[in-house]
Amino acid sequence: MTITDACVCPYPAGDSSIRRMALEARELGFDRLVAVGVPSGEYSGLPVIEGVLISGGSAKDIAARVKRASTAGALVVVQAGENRFNRAVLGMKGVHVLTGIHAADRHAFDHVTAKMAADRRIALDISLAPLIRQRGAARQKALNRYLDILMLSRKFGFPLTLSTHARSVLEMRSVREVSALASLIGFDVADVEKALGSVDTLLAPQSSVKVIS
Amino acid sequence: MTVRPPTLRAKRRYVLARIFPSGYGPDQKDLYFAVFEAVTSLWGDSLASLIQPAVVAAGNGYAIVRCLRGMERELGIALSTVTSCSGQPVTLRSITTSGTIDSLRSRIHAVQEEAKHAEMRECTFDRRDCTVAFCEGDKVDVIEKGFKNTARFYLTTEDLEER
Structure with a gap:
């Protein structure tokens, strides 16, 4: 299993270079990073996968951008919106992860979208940024939303990813800290291991069983 | 007591x-x-x-x-x-x-x-003039020069362009 932080945003989006983030991630116990806006490769001895974060616009715009972004090896992450938008995104080919569900409407992700995500093997991203950076009602809302997502994931079986959405090395957390923060929303050790290692299965999905007579 | x-x-x-x-x-x-x-x-x-x-x-x-x-x-x-x-x-x-x-x-x-401080020296990062604030192994923290912008960047020695 390759322990992966499913989303970091290095310079110019943040104040840390990808090499520095990779160096820190290695010390913090990660085996790999998904970095937005950085070509895939090895930085400071750590494999980095290119992440394409798509947000804003209509479902039609998103479909066009997903098509353009589906380069070899890149992880395509789409910002969640309202329920109808999410259903449209979950039906698109080439989408790997739906993120930002904590900021979306309460009904944005229901049992129908959960089943679609499970069928199409599209992961939901659990961003730890709101748990770390936000306080009060905003954090309570995020905790509540994530508890619901975990319950749906256990029922329908769609994959989850864990990410820090760090824009700086100061916002990165160690695997132990990520695990401890995830325990706030009911993740046990097995759930954390599965979520940290799920990027492999998203990039190389297992093909369905074919019966050859 | x-x-x-x-x-x-x-x-x-x-x-x-x-x-x-x-x-x-x-x-x-x-x-x-x-x-x-x-x-x-x-x-x-x-x-x-x-x-x-x-x-x-x-x-x-x-x-x-x-x-x-x-x-x-x-x-x-x-x-x-x-x-x-x-x-x-x-x-x-x-x-x-x-x-x-x-x-x-x-x-x-x-x-x-x-946590030892580095000697203050000047460098360039992404065409910005910076001063090295901290150096530990390959890790380098720099502070951008300027009156208003004094942003801190977290880099490695590979990212710097020596002057």
Whole structure:
């Protein structure tokens, strides 16, 4: 299993270079990073996968951008919106992860979208940024939303990813800290291991069983 | 007031945490307020009263935070939500936990050895004039020069263009 932080945003989006983030991630116990806006490769001895974060616009715009972004090896992450938008995104080919569900409407992700995500093997991203950076009602809302997502994931079986959405090395957390923060929303050790290692299965999905007579 | 015998005293644990960015030594009182705010906002007043967080020492690159025995996990999670101290972006990474401050001393020396300041020198990063603020191995923290923009960038030696 390759322990992966499913989303970091290095310079110019943040104040840390990808090499520095990779160096820190290695010390913090990660085996790999998904970095937005950085070509895939090895930085400071750590494999980095290119992440394409798509947000804003209509479902039609998103479909066009997903098509353009589906380069070899890149992880395509789409910002969640309202329920109808999410259903449209979950039906698109080439989408790997739906993120930002904590900021979306309460009904944005229901049992129908959960089943679609499970069928199409599209992961939901659990961003730890709101748990770390936000306080009060905003954090309570995020905790509540994530508890619901975990319950749906256990029922329908769609994959989850864990990410820090760090824009700086100061916002990165160690695997132990990520695990401890995830325990706030009911993740046990097995759930954390599965979520940290799920990027492999998203990039190389297992093909369905074919019966050859 | 008589001092309680050791068997009647509350059992405490001491958490040694490394402070980032390297080279930043916050005031102990400011750090206490940051830790207390993080504990209270995450766990609420009732659990914060059971954790009893206190910053017993803070120096260049390290802090020792005290809590009641059995509350180390709660304190550790709260420490990972500390993002600023008196307006300065900061992060605390717990290194080890012990029952006495004395046993943490050797680890403090190791932390302080790592947190050494670099000689001030000038460099360029992405066509911006910067001054090196901290250097540890391949890690380099630079501060952009300017009257208004004094942003800090976290880089490696490979990212810098020497002048």
